Amino acid sequence: xxxxxxxxxxxxxxxxxxxxxxxxxxxxxxxxxxxxxxxxxxxxxxxxxxxxxxxxxxxxxxxxxxxxxxx
Amino acid sequence: xxxxxxxxxxxxxxxxxxxxxxxxxxxxxxxxxxxxxxxxxxxxxxxxxxxxxxxxxxxxxxxxxxxxxxxxxxxxxxxxxxxxxxxxxxxxxxxxxxxxxxxxxxxxxxxxxxxxxxxxxxxxxxxxxxxxxxxxxxxxxxxxxxxxxxxxxxxxxxxxxxxxxxxxxxxxxxxxxxxxxxxxxxxxxxxxxxxxxxxxxxxxxxxxxxxxxxxxxxxxxxxxxxxxxxxxxxxxxxxxxxxxxxxxxxxxxxxxxxxxxxxxxxxxxxxxxxxxxxxxxxxxx
Numbered sequence: 001x002x003x004x005x006x007x008x009x010x011x012x013x014x015x016x017x018x019x020x021x022x023x024x025x026x027x028x029x030x031x032x033x034x035x036x037x038x039x040x041x042x043x044x045x046x047x048x049x050x051x052x053x054x055x056x057x058x059x060x061x062x063x064x065x066x067x068x069x070x071x
Numbered sequence: 072x073x074x075x076x077x078x079x080x081x082x083x084x085x086x087x088x089x090x091x092x093x094x095x096x097x098x099x100x101x102x103x104x105x106x107x108x109x110x111x112x113x114x115x116x117x118x119x120x121x122x123x124x125x126x127x128x129x130x131x132x133x134x135x136x137x138x139x140x141x142x143x144x145x146x147x148x149x150x151x152x153x154x155x156x157x158x159x160x161x162x163x164x165x166x167x168x169x170x171x172x173x174x175x176x177x178x179x180x181x182x183x184x185x186x187x188x189x190x191x192x193x194x195x196x197x198x199x200x201x202x203x204x205x206x207x208x209x210x211x212x213x214x215x216x217x218x219x220x221x222x223x224x225x226x227x228x229x230x231x232x233x234x235x236x237x238x239x240x241x242x243x244x245x246x247x248x249x250x251x252x253x254x255x256x257x258x259x260x261x262x263x264x265x266x267x268x269x270x271x272x273x274x275x276x277x278x279x280x281x282x283x284x285x286x287x288x289x290x291x292x293x294x295x296x297x298x299x300x301x302x303x304x305x306x307x308x309x310x311x312x313x314x315x316x317x318x319x320x321x322x323x324x325x326x327x328x329x330x331x332x333x334x335x336x337x338x339x340x341x342x343x344x345x346x347x348x349x350x351x352x353x354x355x356x
Binding site: 018019021022023025026027029030031055056058059060062063066067070 | 247254255259261270271
C-alpha cells in the first residue's frame with residue numbers, strides 16, 4: 001500500500017468511525033423512542049422499549065454490514 | 072472566565088495546602104464557562120454580551136490579519152510570511168480537499184482554509200495570557216459552524232443531483248432489500264440529518280471544554296499547594312512548594328499538549344466538513 005493511499009484510508013476510517021457511531025446511536029434512539037411511545041400509548045411499562053432497542057440495534061448493525069462490510 | 076479566574080477565586084478563598092484547614096476548591100464549570108455578561112439584553116435563552124464575544128472578535132481579527140499581512144504584497148518568490156500562508160494552503164489542499172473531493176474540491180479550498188485558521192485561532196485563545204478562554208468551549212460557536220456545513224452539504228447535494236436524488240441518497244441506503252427499508256430508513260435519516268451534525272459540533276466543543284477545564288484545574292491546584300509559610304513548619308512549607316512545582320510542570324506540559332490538540336481539532340473539523348461535502352458531490356453511496 002502506498003503512503004498516499006494509507007493516508008487516504010486513515011481519513012476514510014475517521015469518517016467511517018463517525019458514520020458507525022451515527023448508525024448505532026440513530027438506531028437505538030429512533031426505535032427505542034418508538035418502543036417507549038408505544039409503551040406509553042398502550043399503558044405498558046418496559047415491554048416495547050426493549051423490543052424497540054433490539055430492533056434499532058439489529059437495524060443499525062445490518063446497515064453497517066450492508067454499507068461497510070459487504071460493499 | 073478562564074484559568075486566571077479560577078486562580079483568582081482560589082486566592083480569594085485564601086486556602087492553601089498545610090494551611091488553616093480549609094480544603095481545595097476545584098474550579099467549577101459555572102465559573103469557567105458561564106462568564107458574567109457585561110451587557111444583559113434580558114432576553115430568554117440569550118447570554119448577553121460576554122467575554123466569549125470579545126475573544127471571538129480577537130480571534131477573527133488575528134485570523135484576518137494573518138491573511139492580510141502575509142498576502143498583501145504577494146510575490147512569485149515568496150517571503151517568510153507568504154511562505155507560511157502558502158504552506159498552510161498547500162497542506163490543506165493536498166491533505167484535505169484533494170483527498171476527499173479530488174480536483175473539484177479546489178473551489179472549496181478557500182472555505183476550508185478560512186475555517187481551519189478561524190477555528191484554530193478561536194481554540195488557541197484558551198492559552199493566550201489575559202484572554203484564556205477557548206471560544207469553541209462554548210457550544211454555540213461549534214454549533215453554528217457545524218450547522219453552516221450541514222446546510223452547505225444539503226445545498227451542494229441538491230445543486231449537483233436535484234432535491235429528490237439528494238434526499239433519496241441520504242435516506243435510502245443502497246444495496247438493501249425493500250422489506251427492511253421501514254426499519255433502516257429512519258435510522259439513516261436520524262444518522263445523516265441529526266446525529267452527524269451533532270457529533271461534528273460536539274467533537275470540537277467537548278475537547279476544548281475538557282482541555283480548558285484540565286488546565287484550570289492544574290492552575291488552581293498549583294496555587295492551592297503553594298504555601299511556603301505553612302503554619303505547620305518549614306518542612307511542610309518546602310513540601311508544599313515541591314507539590315506546587317509538580318502542578319506547575321503539569322500545567323506547562325498540558326498547555327503544550329493542548330496546543331497540539333487545538334490544531335488537531337481544527338484540522339479534524341475541516342477534514343470532516345470536506346468529507347461530508349465530497350460525499351454530497353458524489354451522491355448515492
